[in-house]
Each structure stands twice: as C-alpha cells, then as structure tokens.
Amino acid sequence: MHKNDTVVPFGALLFAVALFLMAFLDNQNRVSETVAIPGAAHSLSVGIIGLMAFGMVMFIYGFIGLVGNYLEGTELRPSKHIAGPSSLPVVAGVVLSLLLVGLAGFFARTLVYAAKEGFNPSSLQGGVFAAMMLIIAILLVIYKKFFMEEEVLAEEEKGEFPW
Amino acid sequence: MYQWLDERLDITRFNNKVLRKAFPVHHTFFLGEITLFAFVVLVLTGIFLTFNYEPSTRLIKVAGYTDPVQAAYASILYIDSLPFGAVIRSVHHWSAHIMIAAAFLHLLRILLSGAYKKPRELNWIIGMLMLVTSIVVAFTGYALPYDNYAVTATRIGHGIAQSVPWVGVAVAQIMFGGDFPGSDHSIPRLFSLHVLWLPLALMGLIGAHLLIMVKQKHTQPKYAEKVAPGKILGVPLFPQQAVMSGVLFLVYVAVVTLIAGGFLAHPVEAYGPLSANTPAVKPDWYFLWIYGLLKIIPSHWEFTIPLFNGGKFGPEFWGGVLIPSILLVGGLLIPFFSVTKDGQKQRYLELPSQKPVRTSLTIAGLMFLIMGTLAGYIGDSGMEWLTIPVAWTLLIVAPIVTYFVCYIIMRAIWGKTWPQEPQIEFIGGAKGSAADD
Numbered sequence: 328m329h330k331n332d333t334v335v336p337f338g339a340l341l342f343a344v345a346l347f348l349m350a351f352l353d354n355q356n357r358v359s360e361t362v363a364i365p366g367a368a369h370s371l372s373v374g375i376i377g378l379m380a381f382g383m384v385m386f387i388y389g390f391i392g393l394v395g396n397y398l399e400g401t402e403l404r405p406s407k408h409i410a411g412p413s414s415l416p417v418v419a420g421v422v423l424s425l426l427l428v429g430l431a432g433f434f435a436r437t438l439v440y441a442a443k444e445g446f447n448p449s450s451l452q453g454g455v456f457a458a459m460m461l462i463i464a465i466l467l468v469i470y471k472k473f474f475m476e477e478e479v480l481a482e483e484e485k486g487e488f489p490w
Numbered sequence: 491m492y493q494w495l496d497e498r499l500d501i502t503r504f505n506n507k508v509l510r511k512a513f514p515v516h517h518t519f520f521l522g523e524i525t526l527f528a529f530v531v532l533v534l535t536g537i538f539l540t541f542n543y544e545p546s547t548r549l550i551k552v553a554g555y556t557d558p559v560q561a562a563y564a565s566i567l568y569i570d571s572l573p574f575g576a577v578i579r580s581v582h583h584w585s586a587h588i589m590i591a592a593a594f595l596h597l598l599r600i601l602l603s604g605a606y607k608k609p610r611e612l613n614w615i616i617g618m619l620m621l622v623t624s625i626v627v628a629f630t631g632y633a634l635p636y637d638n639y640a641v642t643a644t645r646i647g648h649g650i651a652q653s654v655p656w657v658g659v660a661v662a663q664i665m666f667g668g669d670f671p672g673s674d675h676s677i678p679r680l681f682s683l684h685v686l687w688l689p690l691a692l693m694g695l696i697g698a699h700l701l702i703m704v705k706q707k708h709t710q711p712k713y714a715e716k717v718a719p720g721k722i723l724g725v726p727l728f729p730q731q732a733v734m735s736g737v738l739f740l741v742y743v744a745v746v747t748l749i750a751g752g753f754l755a756h757p758v759e760a761y762g763p764l765s766a767n768t769p770a771v772k773p774d775w776y777f778l779w780i781y782g783l784l785k786i787i788p789s790h791w792e793f794t795i796p797l798f799n800g801g802k803f804g805p806e807f808w809g810g811v812l813i814p815s816i817l818l819v820g821g822l823l824i825p826f827f828s829v830t831k832d833g834q835k836q837r838y839l840e841l842p843s844q845k846p847v848r849t850s851l852t853i854a855g856l857m858f859l860i861m862g863t864l865a866g867y868i869g870d871s872g873m874e875w876l877t878i879p880v881a882w883t884l885l886i887v888a889p890i891v892t893y894f895v896c897y898i899i900m901r902a903i904w905g906k907t908w909p910q911e912p913q914i915e916f917i918g919g920a921k922g923s924a925a926d927d
Contacts, residue, residue, distance in 0.1 A: 376587055379753070384588055391520050391741055398734065399725065405718060447573065449751045449754060467737050470733070471737075480722075481717075482721060484707060
C-alpha cells in the first residue's frame with residue numbers, strides 16, 4: 328500500500344492461477360449431468376463460475392498492476408520526461424500491426440463461416456478476438472513507454488472542479 | 491482545427507481544468523476501473539442482446555423441438571445462432587459475474603486501506619448501494635433466458651421477496667408482475683427492470699460516485715506524503731491515465747472474450763425450456779451464502795404478528811432478508827464507527843497490518859460468507875459430511891477462530907511496529923500544510 332509495488336499484483340496472479348486450478352479440479356470431480364438437448368454444451372456449476380469470475384478479476388488486476396509498474400514505476404516524482412528516438416519499438420509496432428490485420432481477416436472469416444454453416448466455432452472466435460484486443464493493448468503499451476511524453480503533477484488538494 | 495474549436499468552446503480551459511487532473515498511481519485503484527469497464531461491456535453487449543431478444547412467454551414453434559417453446563427461450567437460441575452471438579451473450583453473462591466480484595474486491599480494498607474514512611463516507615455508502623444494485627440487476631437478468639434452470643433458480647428469489655412481512659407480496663408483485671412463473675407479465679417486467687430502470691439507477695450512482703471521487707481526490711500511497719506533502723501527486727488524466735485505462739479496457743475485453751468463447755456460462759440448451767421437471771438448482775454464487783442460511787435455518791422458526799392482516803416472520807425472512815439487511819446496514823455504518831484521529835481527512839492509504847482489529851474483523855466476515863456458501867452445498871453428492879449441525883458450528887466458530895488467528899499472526903509479525911507511524915522522510919514543506927482544514 329505504501330508504493331505502486333509488484334508484490335501484490337504478482338500475488339494476485341498466483342491467486343488467479345490457484346482459483347482456476349480449483350475450478351478445474353471442481354469440474355473434474357463433478358458428476359456428469361445429462362444435457363436436456365442432445366449435443367448441447369455442458370453447463371458450469373455456480374461454484375465454478377464464481378471461482379472463475381474471481382480468477383479473471385485477479386488475473387486482470389495482477390496483469391495490469393505489473394504493466395502499470397512497468398509503465399509508471401514504483402514511485403512518482405514531479406517531472407517531465409520526453410521519449411528518446413528508438414527503432415526497435417517502431418519495428419515491433421509494425422510487426423504487431425501486420426499481425427493484427429491478419430487476425431482481423433481471420434476473425435472475419437470465422438464470422439462468414441458461422442453465417443454460411445450455421446455453426447459458431449465459439450472458442451476460436453473468442454480466442455482470435457481476444458488476441459486482437461491483446462495486440463492493440465500491447466501497441467498502446469509500446470506507444471506509452473517509448474513515444475509518449477510523460478509528466479507527473481503535484482496538484483493542490485483543493486480544486487474548482489467539478490464545483 | 492484545434493484553434494477553430496478553441497475560439498468557440500475554450501478547449502484550452504477545459505484541458506487545464508478537467509483533463510490535467512492529477513490521477514494518483516497505485517495498482518489497487520484498478521479494481522474500481524475493472525468494475526467500471528465490466529459495466530461498460532455489459533451495456534455494449536446488452537445493446538446487442540436487446541436487438542434480438544423477445545421478452546415474452548408466448549409459445550412458438552422452433553425447429554428441433556417437438557413442443558412449442560416460450561419466445562424468450564427461442565430468442566436466446568436465435569442469438570446463439572448468430573455469428574459471434576453466442577460469444578457476445580457469454581461475455582455479457584461473464585461480465586455480470588466479474589462486475590460483482592470486482593466491486594466486492596474494490597470495497598474490500600477500500601475497507602482494508604481505510605479509504606472510507608472522512609471525507610469519503612458518502613462515497614462508501616454509494617459504493618455499497620452500487621454493489622447491491624449490481625446484484626439486483628444481475629438477478630433480474632437471470633430469468634430472462636427462460637430455460638428450466640433459470641426459472642427454477644429465480645423462484646428462490648421470488649419466495650424471498652414474498653417472505654417480507656406485510657409488504658412481501660406487494661414487492662413480489664411489483665418486481666415480477668404477478669406469480670412467477672405463470673404470469674405473462676413476469677418476463678416483460680423483469681426485462682424492463684433489467685435493461686432500463688435498474689441500469690439507469692446504476693448509472694446515476696456511478697456518476698455520483700465518480701463526481702465525488704474527483705472532488706475529494708483519491709487516497710494516495712503513503713510515499714506521496716514525503717514527495718509532495720499536502721498535494722495530490724499523479725499523472726494527468728489525459729493522455730497518460732487515459733492510455734493506461736485504455737490498456738486495462740482492452741486487457742479486460744481480451745481475457746473475458748477468451749474465457750467466454752471457451753466456456754459458455756449459461757448454455758440454455760443444456761437445461762432445455764421450462765418444463766414440469768424441476769431440476770436441482772442453486773442460485774448464483776453471490777447468493778449462495780443466503781441460500782446456505784436458508785438451508786440451515788429450521789422451518790419451524792416462524793411466528794405471526796396478528797396486526798394489519800398478520801405479518802408472518804418465517805425462515806425465508808430470517809435468512810433471505812433479515813441477516814443480509816443487518817450485514818448491509820452494518821457495512822453502511824462502518825465509516826461512522828471507524829473515524830480518523832482528531833477528525834482529520836484521510837489522505838493516504840493505511841496498511842492493513844497497522845489496523846489489526848479491522849483487518850481481522852474483515853477476514854472473519856469473509857469467513858462467515860464462505861461458511862454460509864459452504865452450507866449451500868448441504869445434501870450434495872460427496873458432501874455427506876456436511877450436516878446442518880456441522881454447518882451451524884462452522885458458521886459460528888470458523889469466523890471467531892479466524893479473527894483470533896489473524897490477530898495473533900499479525901501481532902507476532904507486525905506487533906512491534908503498531909505504535910509507530912511509518913517513518914516518512916520529508917523532502918520539502920510542512921506535513922499536510924496545505925490541506926489540514
């Protein structure tokens with residue numbers, strides 16, 4: 328709590344792994360239920376949904392906590408920082424952008440396939456869409472780390488906004 | 491272009507006044523943002539769902555089903571058949587769970603770090619109300635697919651609403667539009683509450699919460715006291731914090747879409763449409779502790795007060811209304827029992843280890859909820875050891891033991907540092923000079 332440390336986010340990631348593992352083991356031990364409509368996907372129990380929901384929150388929190396520490400550091404000091412020129416981030420940005428375009432095309436193909444065949448490959452669609460979002464997030468991280476002017480403010484506690 | 495707009499709208503002033511607000515940096519602040527982004531995703535995916543959902547119980551013929559099914563159920567089948575439709579519906583479902591989990595963890599962080607103290611008491615109360623409203627919104631959406639499981643699980647909530655003495659039947663009538671299931675008005679009523687009135691209330695609460703937060707500023711990490719005493723140390727809202735929030739939003743969408751695609755949270759075809767066969771159901775995980783209380787409270791714990799047509803106080807009222815209400819009111823009153831020294835403003839995050847009683851009580855409270863949840867599994871296969879007397883013992887003893895174990899462990903590890911304030915080396919200015927008003 329004293330600083331923007333990495334200990335708590337890393338602990339959150341470990342906790343997320345533990346929660347997902349518990350959900351997996353819980354699912355392994357479940358008595359398999361018959362589904363009402365043949366061919367339908369099996370449902371998850373409420374306990375597994377709860378474990379996975381907390382697991383996802385912990386994972387997102389831990390991940391963004393580590394990213395935040397990488398981008399903004401452990402402690403702030405009032406200052407201005409102008410990014411220096413660098414080639415590697417540009418190359419990484421171009422490669423990731425090309426990958427994003429390729430994935431976007433592939434995602435569109437999954438939609439066309441679903442429309443034609445009447446079957447949604449949900450795992451594939453979700454995975455490809457997730458990869459696209461993650462690539463855009465990485466592009467933003469690269470931009471913030473290597474191209475953005477950074478500033479730390481020390482603002483008066485009393486302000487006129489919003490009133 | 492900028493100059494043209496600036497001459498007309500004074501954008502520079504807007505930038506200086508609003509967009510350059512200092513935003514303190516600490517990883518725990520992301521829990522509130524995760525909650526907010528879950529709500530944003532719920533609204534966005536919810537808009538798609540409303541385009542294709544029919545809030546009606548009229549019977550229609552659907553290919554693959556021998557008997558007609560309710561239109562609400564049929565429209566879920568239709569949504570699932572649309573390209574990417576099943577994933578979007580699954581993202582909506584998972585986001586509801588994530589929003590409640592993240593809001594709960596956010597409140598827990600506020601509680602453990604003392605951020606609810608003066609001047610943030612009002613925002614604590616609004617935060618608690620937001621958590622309750624989120625749970626009610628999720629509940630009203632649960633029955634909408636109108637599959638056999640969802641309808642049976644929602645009946646538990648209908649029974650709890652009806653159990654409130656004197657006013658319960660009227661509350662259930664307002665919320666469910668009549669008997670549930672059975673009334674043709676139930677689904678349109680729940681749909682209206684779920685997509686319009688409760689989200690509007692939630693938006694109002696979120697707006698007030700953010701506005702008050704901007705006015706009162708964040709509690710800051712303790713190191714900020716030595717770097718800029720009496721000031722708010724942070725990065726500008728735009729562009730730095732906005733980019734960071736953008737990264738978080740994209741990571742949120744990535745993680746939830748991945749999970750939602752792989753694990754469809756509520757595949758309606760697994761349960762089938764409403765039928766005479768009542769499946770073995772449990773309410774969602776955030777109601778499981780209440781369900782557990784309902785299981786262990788004896789059915790004979792009831793009496794009637796013979797006033798105004800008789801007010802019945804039964805087990806559903808004790809477990810489903812009274813105990814949750816006591817916990818809610820207790821939670822709302824926390825800022826008025828735990829105050830700052832000399833009525834000063836709480837400016838910096840407290841370490842949980844420096845407040846052993848509060849931390850131990852919080853963990854004991856969590857243990858109570860976990861034990862209540864465990865009681866919800868009484869009678870399940872593989873849980874034969876969990877009888878009602880065992881569940882009662884765990885519910886009462888486990889939180890008390892947890893409190894003392896936590897307290898003793900904290901005393902052993904950090905006891906020597908409790909009387910001391912953290913050592914802060916002041917770089918410039920007097921401690922809290924600008925803000926001790």
